[in-house]
Amino acid sequence: MAFPDLSDRCATCAGCRLWNNLSTPCGSFSVPSAPDPQIAQPKNDAAGAMSYLRSDEGSASLGQTPSPVRYSSSWSYLSEQLLTATDLVPPATDPRCGEEPAPGGWVELSSSPGPSLMNQDRVVDQPGGDPFERPFAPLTTADTGIETQLSPARALSRGARPVRALVWILSTILWSCAPETIPTPAVGPPEVLEVSGVSGVAGLEDLVCSVSTSMTLSWSLGDQLRARGTGRVVVPAREVVGGTWTCSAADERVQPRSVTVAPQGGNVLVILMDDVGIDNVGLYGVGSDPPPTPNLDGLAERGVLFRNAWALPECSPTRASLLTGRYPRRTGIGSVLQMRGFVALADAEVTIPEVLATSPLGYRSALAGKWHLAPLLWPWRFHPAEQGFERHMGSMDNLQARLRLWSDATFPLGYYFWEKNTDGVLSWETTYATTETTDDALALMTELGEPWFVLLAYNAAHSPWDVPPPQLLTGPPPLDEIESFDAAITAMDTEIGRLLAEMPPDQLDRTTIVALADNGTPQQVVEPPVPVWQSKGGWMEGGSRVPLIVAGPLVSRPGAVSDALVHVVDVLPTVAALAGASLDDGIERDGLSLLPYLADPAYPSGRGVLWTEKFFPNGEGPYVDKFRAVRDASHHLVLLPEGEMLYRLGPGPLEETWLPLDTLTQDDADALERLRKAMIEQEAALGLHRP
Structure with missing residues (x-):
């Protein structure tokens, strides 16, 4: 009788390995003429005829380096007719094999007349394990994967069977019921990732x-x-x-x-406007008559406009947070730096230019315009050069600040007569400051070579609100402060347009532009219907909510709008991601990259709330808190020394309704608890305690 060669199938099957390694010699054995349910233990016939067949196979290596595995030893009895295996199919995993089924017994494997099989298993841990008994449930044809048929020749007489036939059944049983050592066979083609x-x-x-x-x-x-x-x-x-x-x-x-x-690379231009709230950029739909800003509008048409961007309520804290990616409590700058003081942005703070020094792309950095992160006493100390900038051309503070430092006299310092600091060297300038700052930015871009990072920090539209030169006016000369303020914004917008027009087109195509403001509109020039309390320096949204536009080669949907909650601290990680610069320096930062919103403006917010705060004095503390505030998509919670104030946000920007805490609806009460929890979590992250 011929038996199929199982070598191909046995390479990965412990049961088949038993087939290949059985030491039992071929011969004949005797079986009872009828099943004997009393036979429970194997018996060896010393005369050479066997009433059972047993395998004591050891460690199964499955075709690889031998390793300890669990295997089965079995004995089986065959009666009635000879089994002929015509097909061997790897069976599905039998769930009973890992459980405690009923003891084995006689089973009919095929119908009239058919062979009967009794199986009992003993499972042994190898090497060195102790054997233990675990009987298995009766096996069926489906269990073993064996298709059987009667031998048509009936060539062998009753009571004599080739040992090989019994071994075949034994190996198949082991294949089916030794799942500890048999990997689940593949069914169908491999999955595709x-x-x-x-x-x-x-x-x-x-x-x-x-x-x-x-x-x-x-x-x-x-x-x-x-x-x-x-x-x-x-x-x-x-x-x-x-x-x-x-x-x-x-x-x-x-x-x-x-x-x-790989990082996108390319140039990065950050345009920081001074005192320009969202009520002065028409794209935000606030105010009755915002000044025209066609070039900012054009930038938004090429980029993504962020409707829910926060900075800090005053100038110096925003500049420190922009450059470091850290909230004021970490930088120690929680209010405007005083020109007569001794406090500056700490040398230990790591700024965008210093982060870019880790980029493999070789960035160089420069600042054109206002610094306002140091006192004026030492123009060569606390200079941008000490914070990673290779070049600085601009003012160290507000344009009129120098005179106030030394004298109470009145002198027309401002946009037409101001002190300029060029890498620590002072000079008096008479060119309109917004124009000269734009010229300086263009010169620095050329000087640095690509890729570059340039922070273009305009003094506009901070006071004094000098009337711009005629070539930058788009209407009649202004007659009051509000009109002069609006004219300064439009003049700055015109200079932004000139800068973009004078950049080589291919260079502009390689440049990511981030345009934003440092805080809201000054109270003196807030125009109805915006209330005066929605202004710079205060805890209402108008103090911290600022315009933010990002444009550049990564924008997938030009002209899109994002409602994500974003913050000025996000600028540093955005620039770092563009440049492939490392932020693995152990410094605690609060910012999140804005790049995902360029690919998908609807990308989920990375934070649940926005945070702002104001405190004094600047430096290492201890501090006196003016306020802390958090805001989510629907409510705004402010913590003052006097207590809490909750506001419901309206449908339009800068629309807020004060909510007395003792008459809250359920929705508002839920919002209060939600924002209280968020504020406490943020305070804990910053190491703050409640006043």
């Missing part, structure tokens, strides 16, 4: 890897595991840094997928 977020730009999109089943997946960057999940695994965009990312599955048959990403 689906990967998205393959733009190739670091920090722009989530990296998503998925599969149609619930197998375990993982993302790795080089040899570092970064994320793991079942069926779907995501690396958030803000965590996607440059390098080769590989998604792999626990099933080795599934082909891994790799994605190589």
Whole structure:
């Protein structure tokens, strides 16, 4: 009788390995003419005829280096007709194999007449384990994967059977009921990993890897595991840094997928406007007659407009937070720096230019315009050069500040007569400051060479509100402070347009532009219907809510609007992501990259609330708090020394309704508890205590 060669199938099957390694010699054995249910133990016939067949196979290596495995020893009885195996199919995993089924017994494997089989198993741990008994439930044809048929020749007489026939049955039984040592056979073709977020730009999109089943997946960057999940695994965009990312599955048959990403690079221009609230940029739909800003409008048409951006309520705290990515309590600058003081942005703070020094792309940095992060006593000390800028051309403070430092006299210091600091060297300038600052920015871009980072910090539209030169006026000369303020904004917008027009077109195409303001509109020039308390320096939204536009080559939907909650502290991580600069320096930062919103303006907010605060004095403390505030999508909570104030946000920007805490609706009460919790969490993160 011929038996099929199982060598191909046995390479990965412990049961088949028993087939290949059985030491039992071929011969004949006797079986009872009828099943004997009393036979429970194997009996060896010393004469050579066997009433049972037993395998004591040891460690199964499954075709690889031998290792300790669990295997089965079995004995079986065959009666009636000879079994002929015609097909061997790897069975599905039998759930009974891991349980405690009923004891084995005689089972009919095929119908009239058919062979009967009794099976009893003993499972042994190898090597060195103690044997223990675990009977298995009766096996059926479906269990074993054996298709049987009667031998048509009936060539062998009753009571004599080739040993090989019995071994065949034994090996099949082991295959079916030794799941500890047998991997689940493959069914169908291997799964295929689906990967998205393959733009190739670091920090722009989530990296998503998925599969149609619930197998375990993982993302790795080089040899570092970064994320793991079942069926779907995501690396958030803000965590996607440059390098080769590989998604792999626990099933080795599934082909891994790799994605190589790199920083976008290119130039970065940050335009910081002074005292320009959202009520003075027509795109935000606030105010009855905002000044025309066609170039900011054009920038928004090329980029993404952020409707819910916060800064700090005053100048110096915003500038410190922009450059460091840290809230005021970390920088120690919680109010305007005094020109007669001795406090400056601490040398230990790491600024955008210093972060860019870690970029592999070789960035150079410069500041054109206002600094206002140091006192005026030492123009060569606390200079931008000490915070990583290679060049600085502009004012150290407000344009009229120098005279107030030394004298109470009245002198027309302002946009037409101001003190300029060029890398620590002082000079008096008579060119309209907004125009000269624009000229300086263009010169620095050329001087630095690409890629560059330029912070263009206009003094406009901070006081004094000098009338711009005629070539920058778009209407009749202004007659009062409000009209002069509006004219200063339009003049600055015109100079922004000139700067963009004079940049080489290919250079502009390689430049990401971030335009924003440092705080809200000064109270003196707030125009109805905006109430005067929605202004610079205060705790209402008008103090901290600022315009923010980001444009550049990564914008996928020009002209889009984002409602995400974003903050001035987000500028540093955005620039770092563009440049591929490392932020793994152990410094606690509060910002989140804005790059995901350029790919998808509807990308979820990275934070649940916005935070602002005001305190004094500046420096190392102790501090006296003026206020702290948090805001989510619907409410605004302010903590004052006198207590809490809750506001419901209206449908339009800068629309807020004060809510007495003793008459809250359920929705407002829920908002109060939600924002209280958020404020406490933020205070804890900053190491703050309640006053």
